[in-house]
Amino acid sequence: MSTNGMQNLEQGNRVYAADFTQGDLALPPSQNYAVLTCMDARIDPAAAFGIPLGAAHVIRNAGASARDAFRSLVVSQQLLGTTEVLVVKHTGCGMLTFDNETAKDLVRKNKGFAAAKEVEGIDFLSFSDLEAKIKEDVEWLKSTAIEEGIRITGWVYEIESGKVRQVV
């Protein structure tokens, strides 16, 4: 059975590969930076954040959590030489809509007690104030930065307008 995802992947990739000419890009990002943003379906980082192919690492998780991205950021900075991180969270983020208790209640309601029990130990890393959380993540990254001289900035992407603005 073919699914939405498989169909998009196979058909979209056929078109993409037919015109593909950038097979010789180097492994380390050519512009030495990393973007940390949310997995939200409404964000297309390459297009919306102007990232040329090969230029930057793009790390994505639920809520653009810096803690959750720590291993990837260490690899990016320590092993692949990036010197800049853009933290981009966004308006309308799912992680703004529930705390751990609400999330677990939702799982119980949607999926039943067995499922709720299995997610009991998870910290969903949700947050209630978008700009405050961006500042907090940037501060945390600065305080834990393994290396001096990494430039870290924080931004809001507005899913309603497609615009970014700098917070910190």
Added chain:
Amino acid sequence: MSTNGMQNLEQGNRVYAADFTQGDLALPPSQNYAVLTCMDARIDPAAAFGIPLGAAHVIRNAGASARDAFRSLVVSQQLLGTTEVLVVKHTGCGMLTFDNETAKDLVRKNKGFAAAKEVEGIDFLSFSDLEAKIKEDVEWLKSTAIEEGIRITGWVYEIESGKVRQVV
């Protein structure tokens, strides 16, 4: 001081936002799937994997690690209703080039003993066999899937050709 990343973001976003017309997309992915892929700078998932804006969550970390993506996948499936995961790792992945010891040696060599000491506790989640690791991650996700009925497939993206092929 403006940096590469900030310049790309501000200039690229100005162009993107000027033509942006999709400000009313819903929070849950419209095509109910998630893509888990690597943070590698040479991958543009929306273009290479045919993902329409708003259709799918895109989770990215170093090596497209399923374990590292667990929290995000729980949010995607349990709270936002996705029912399919495409795991896409790629040729030439940085995580193929070192194990934990090699990574820590590299940090020591590049950044000195203080940095090496700070990453001592990290599991880099590197791997040595691309296709075997894809199969292993898909199996692990199936075994830990909180919910029945999630369709999980595994793919290789060839950075040399821009082509994907299914592994499992």
